[in-house]
Amino acid sequence: MSNSHRQPASPKGHLLVHQARASAEAGQWQSALVGFDEAERENSDWGLDPDFLNDRAVALFHNDRVHESLELLDRAINLQPQYGYRYAARGWMKQALRDIQGAIADYEKAVELDPEDAITLNNLGLLEEQVGRMQSAKERFAAADAMDRILDESSIPKASAPVPERAASPAPPAQPANSPWAEVTRALFTRAGRKEFLDFIRNGFKLKD
Numbered sequence: 001m002s003n004s005h006r007q008p009a010s011p012k013g014h015l016l017v018h019q020a021r022a023s024a025e026a027g028q029w030q031s032a033l034v035g036f037d038e039a040e041r042e043n044s045d046w047g048l049d050p051d052f053l054n055d056r057a058v059a060l061f062h063n064d065r066v067h068e069s070l071e072l073l074d075r076a077i078n079l080q081p082q083y084g085y086r087y088a089a090r091g092w093m094k095q096a097l098r099d100i101q102g103a104i105a106d107y108e109k110a111v112e113l114d115p116e117d118a119i120t121l122n123n124l125g126l127l128e129e130q131v132g133r134m135q136s137a138k139e140r141f142a143a144a145d146a147m148d149r150i151l152d153e154s155s156i157p158k159a160s161a162p163v164p165e166r167a168a169s170p171a172p173p174a175q176p177a178n179s180p181w182a183e184v185t186r187a188l189f190t191r192a193g194r195k196e197f198l199d200f201i202r203n204g205f206k207l208k209d
Contacts, residue, residue, distance in 0.1 A: 011043060011045065011046070012042055012045075013038075013039035013040070013042040013043040013046060014039075016035050016038050016039035016042065017036065017046065017052060020032045020033075020034075020035025020036045020039065020055070020059070021035075021055060023035060024055065024058065029059055029062035029063055030063060032062075033056070033059040033060060036052070036055065036056040036059055039052075040056075047075075050075075050076040050079045050080050050083075050086065053072045053073070053076040053079075054072070054073065054076050054086075054089055056072055057069040057072035057073050057076070057089075057093070060072065061093065061096075066097065069093065070090070070093060070094075073086070073089060073090040076089070076090075077090065083113070084109070084111070084112075084113035084114035084117055084120070085110070085117075086110075087106045087107070087109040087110040087113070088106065088107065088110040088119065088120045088123070090106045091103045091104075091105075091106030091107040091110060091123065092123070094106060095123065095127065100127055100131060101131075103123075103127055104124065104127050104128070104131070107120050107123055107127065111140075115143070116147055117147075118143075118144045118147035121140045121141070121143050121144035121147070122140070122141070122144045124137075125137040125138075125140030125141045125144065128140060
């Protein structure tokens, strides 16, 4: 077979990453973190993959290593500073830690980069309600509802709709289908999903007192 027909080799450690993501999906956070750590020891290039950093950050969070988790999300943002999803992911983490102002700032940046991100519009509206910015929250919800209508008119099922393409930046690698963040994406694509998001925050992120 000629070289032109050969499939590109998978990066070293990809099986460990796959296993770690499977463990995360099952809620086995210690096993997930062990897998991510072993993959990075085997191939330091994983530390330059923002999706890997994102997923390892979630595993760190669930192992009560919050400071390290936020550091990884910072690194992911540095690698893709024009990708709104990165700020939204850090916003979710900050909201879970009840850093409301920090979460609002990240959500605002995410919406600035991607005004059509219905998930983040919902999240931002929720927090703006909490801090009394009622008019702004109302506008966020209206914008999110408009995006819902677009999905309806396009016959795109909200329950499985992908994160929209981020404007003004090259299309980044798709988030892994079994990423721990995937459930958040599915839960929050509609305004009705905001209650599910709060349940996720309480039950999944284990809010700190």
